[in-house]
Amino acid sequence: MVGVRVAVLAVAVIIVAAVAVLLLMPAPPPTTEATTTQLTSPQTNIVSLTLYLNDYGFNASKGGPKITVFVGDTIRIRLIGNSSGPAVHDFVLDDKSPSPYNVKSDRLRRGQEQVIEFLANVAGVYKYYCSVAPPAGPSHRERGQEAVIEIMPRG
Numbered sequence: 272m273v274g275v276r277v278a279v280l281a282v283a284v285i286i287v288a289a290v291a292v293l294l295l296m297p298a299p300p301p302t303t304e305a306t307t308t309q310l311t312s313p314q315t316n317i318v319s320l321t322l323y324l325n326d327y328g329f330n331a332s333k334g335g336p337k338i339t340v341f342v343g344d345t346i347r348i349r350l351i352g353n354s355s356g357p358a359v360h361d362f363v364l365d366d367k368s369p370s371p372y373n374v375k376s377d378r379l380r381r382g383q384e385q386v387i388e389f390l391a392n393v394a395g396v397y398k399y400y401c402s403v404a405p406p407a408g409p410s411h412r413e414r415g416q417e418a419v420i421e422i423m424p425r426g
């Protein structure tokens with residue numbers, strides 16, 4: 272019986288000590304403060320992806336993946352030339368997209384690579400495309416070499 276009483280007393284002491292420690296701990300910062308900190312600190316997310324420049328699409332024979340990012344993200348795209356023949360392809364996001372951006376890669380042949388990087392600082396839904404157009408016949412974009420990039424507002 273004495274052992275049980277000692278055990279009960281010990282548990283009670285531990286509980287009292289735990290409550291005391293909790294009361295003495297500094298209060299966590301209010302949630303609103305944490306939210307404000309997030310909103311005012313610069314966002315430095317880097318979104319990396321790889322696009323194969325095929326005839327006549329991005330990672331596809333037509334069209335390409337929808338790229339979805341947030342305002343403030345840095346978009347880093349590894350481009351890999353992957354045409355079936357002598358054709359070259361590029362990645363363009365510019366006023367003809369139409370968009371407020373001015374992103375234009377080199378024109379890459381099969382096996383050539385380039386990493387491009389830009390800051391997604393204006394929200395919107397735009398088209399990225401290949402700007403290559405042979406002297407005669409349809410442009411690569413007219414053959415379907417374009418796809419959507421959506422830059423979503425943060426918060």
Ligand SMILES: [Cu+2]
Pocket residue numbers: 327359360361401402403411416
């Ligand atoms: Cu092309």
